[in-house]
Amino acid sequence: MLRVPHAARAMAGALLGRLSYGTVPLSLLLAVREASGSYAVAGTAMALFGLAGVALSPARAAVIDRRGPARPLTALALCYALLLGLLTAAAVGGGVPDAALVALAAAAGAGTPPLGPVMRALWSRLAPDPELLQRAYSLDSVAEELLYVLGPLLVGLLVAFASPAAGLALSAVLVLVGTLALTSSHAVRSTSGGSPAGGSAADDGAAGGSAAGGSAAEGGSAGAASAKATPVAAAPSGAAPGRRSAAARLLGGPRRWRSAPVVLLTGALGVGLGALDLLVVAFAEEAGAPGAVAWVLAALSAGSAVGGLVYGAVRWRLPLRTRLALAAVGLGLVLAPAGLAPGPFALALVAALAGVSVAPALTTAYLLADATAPPERRTRAGAWVNTAFNAGAAAGTAAAGLVLGSLPVAACFALAALPLLLAGLGSLAPRRAVRTAGATAPAPARQEPREAREPQQAREVRAAQKAPEQARTARTAS
Template sequence: MTSPSYPVVDVLRTRHTGYLLATSLLGRLPGAMAALAIVQLVRSTSGDFAFAGLITAVYVIAGAVGQPLLGRLIDRLGQVAVLTVSGILSFLAFTGMALTLEPLPGLAVALAAAAGVFTPPLEPALRALWPRLVAPGPQLKAAFSLDAGAQEIIFIVGPLLTVVGIAVFGPVGNLLFAGALGLVGAVAFVLDAVPRAASTSRGSGGPRHPGVRSPILIPAVARVAVFTFGIGVPVGALTIVATASEAARSNEGLAGWMLAVNALGALVGATVVGIRPLGSTPARLLTVCGVLLAVGYLPLAATALPTWAYIAVAGISGLMLPPTLGQVFERISQLSPAAALTEANGWVVSAMTLGVGAGTLVAGAVVGAAGTSMVAWIVLGASTLTALLSLVALPGRAAVPTDLPVNIARQ
């Protein structure tokens, strides 16, 4: 009697996948460390929270701008050169920001922008490699879900590493520590044979189609990016919802528990779809997954729930994130021309980042103006927006343009 085969296990057993996933996650850690690291550094110097918010926002927005731009360079020049150079430049920018924040705050803001722009695009780089590494069908679906679920580990480990880094190296040294992790991860990633082979063949495929300047100009890709922005909104709003709920209940530590359990729920969702990938195509599943994700956040509007139950529903709200992102990554691999796949993945990474930022910004403004009693309305508003933007990914609206060279083997 043969033992059952689980696609996620097959993916992890495939040569190169474990190493590339691990080094990619290592290189992505600064993204989960930098915000807290910057705020703590500002607090240790000027203590100006407004400035801390400004410089952190500059870093995040610059990162959202840089990912598709660097992805475009990877599609032209290959992964090795771009990831190595961007890793070095980002590390130098982190170093400069840490050293100039107190004496030259204006320069520190500019260096925060540079650190964000030059963040090595390891997320889109790895996602452009998955179709090279594993077989299409269940294994590819499992790979994308595994990638999305592993991303949650970063946002659990990153803040903890920041706390340890500040204790060991101090606020300035901790920012250098975060930048160094990004550089080490990027260099380790490109030492593998697969990124080198992809670089030899100029990224993920052949030369760009002369009629396509950027994959974001493909309407179907743009719609997926809009969809991804939508699923980022409630993710970003959750930080404010959790913090406001903590204040309203006078329950110290509630926000941390809610965010941790939310990440745990996402890991559960990733594990389930890794073992049993969703059976239909991404074109059919995107809208369904987006709506289910929106519905999963709705119980957070029930602010009168007991604390233990409110923490539990935070976990439920995380369940659909990895399955939904897995469908996004697979759909992008189908829609984008092969030679522009890294840039296309960069656009959806940026869209997600901007959605998270928008959710945090708007939710924070609402609570700041009207108080913690607005939590239920924030949840309802974010979920409604996600559900509405999910409609742009309906199959009839996301068809592959017939005049563009899509890698049919990836469909």
């Protein structure tokens, strides 16, 4: 993948900036805790930081879709780095009110640059071949997984020799340098006039059949050669854009790209994994081995990395929607009995097996969002997948915290798997019903009649050619 022209520099810059997202959470938690002396304040700052980042992610991506990635990303990175710098100064100087620390954390979360969605949109332009795009997204998911393992380790090493606020300063430097490296790359500079996606999107590939133009992104083999489908219009046929609010047009949510099931499945994935993080802690404490938590979560990440690499190397023939649903069901089936593991070592093996489905599921979700979103909304589509996963993870962690006190740990594992199983099986059921009924895939909803697509001159020539034949037919009928 790195031999694709202009890909290596763009990916290196994006990964360097995204490493900041692995170092910020622990740095922010430790720095605010040290400055305020309160875990409650630190937890509130972390919650608002994450909430602001998740809630405004689609809006930030929408601006990039409209204006291109270079200037918005640079502005967001400068703002984000500045706010982290102010947080660093406040934590080191001391004497800052707790409310100011929380406000700075929330503002920093609101300005987080969407480097992940932008890089995935760039991949769809740099690697338009479906097989290469699958490998690119798999590589991206595996690299991101490793960054979230490496980030806390870097913070841990840094805190051993300096104040926790130094982690915030490191995060500011990482995001600023990485973003500038990305925006100065040829891959971004060539898209300065518009969306980083470029090219066209497969039309409604998730609707149950292959996309218009025979795209293999959804209906066929990921490795099959196919022409890209004709770009679809920004608004559905017959829609009146003026009737939509400015916010709705800006965000371009799942209804705008007809992939709400992708968001549902990705949210369920986040619920399961968010609950798993807390359930592993409870399991390890109950087993009398709290130090095993790190090993169990590391096994989960290792399994995810292996699964992502294998997934990217295989030429799949199943449709993307089916792959995503099967990955969710597979993860749910492994997670449901995990609480019955005889000890932390066995739980680590189960976590590694569960991780095999994680990176493939996220890769498929991004591929499906890319295949169903029009070109001008690809960054937003990827941002909605991010938002669904992060919101689901937060909800899963909160729900696990509520039920852990009243139910056995093993039962909590089974409950955490329930959303994955319901969402996955629910997504598979309608497709089975369609096949059983013998229905064929519908034509693309926005396919225009041939007469509407032809130039006026061509229609007149064709009508003139048919006139003699129509006259002979009329004489014969009379």
